[in-house]
Amino acid sequence: MVGDKLVELRKAKRKTQQEMADILGVVKGTYSSYEQNRRTPDSEMQIKIADYFGITLDELNGREYSRNDPFEDADALMFSDKEGFDNLSEEDKQELKDMLNDQLEYWINKKNKK
Numbered sequence: 001m002v003g004d005k006l007v008e009l010r011k012a013k014r015k016t017q018q019e020m021a022d023i024l025g026v027v028k029g030t031y032s033s034y035e036q037n038r039r040t041p042d043s044e045m046q047i048k049i050a051d052y053f054g055i056t057l058d059e060l061n062g063r064e065y066s067r068n069d070p071f072e073d074a075d076a077l078m079f080s081d082k083e084g085f086d087n088l089s090e091e092d093k094q095e096l097k098d099m100l101n102d103q104l105e106y107w108i109n110k111k112n113k114k
Helices: 002-012 017-024 028-035 043-053 072-080 082-086 090-113
Strands: none
Touching: 002 017, 002 028, 002 043, 017 028, 017 043
């Protein structure tokens, strides 16, 4: 639930509930009710929270994915299934490489924002 994630994120940033309330522009009681799952932040507030912590709305709402290796599927295609990669046209290989470079840039920028 959102509240459990908020507690985890707030503690990781070493913030108090009052500091988070101030950052988000709400009173402490409202923020506290988010953490206790008594209230769910509206979509606008969820966006504000996700932006502050540098996470996706999916992550905020408990839909996790592995952030350890964003290229796991690409590695499987290009290295574990070498034959599959070799069977791609040169144009498709270049498109895949361009997509990987875009993703790498995204992850580096995301990591540097924290």
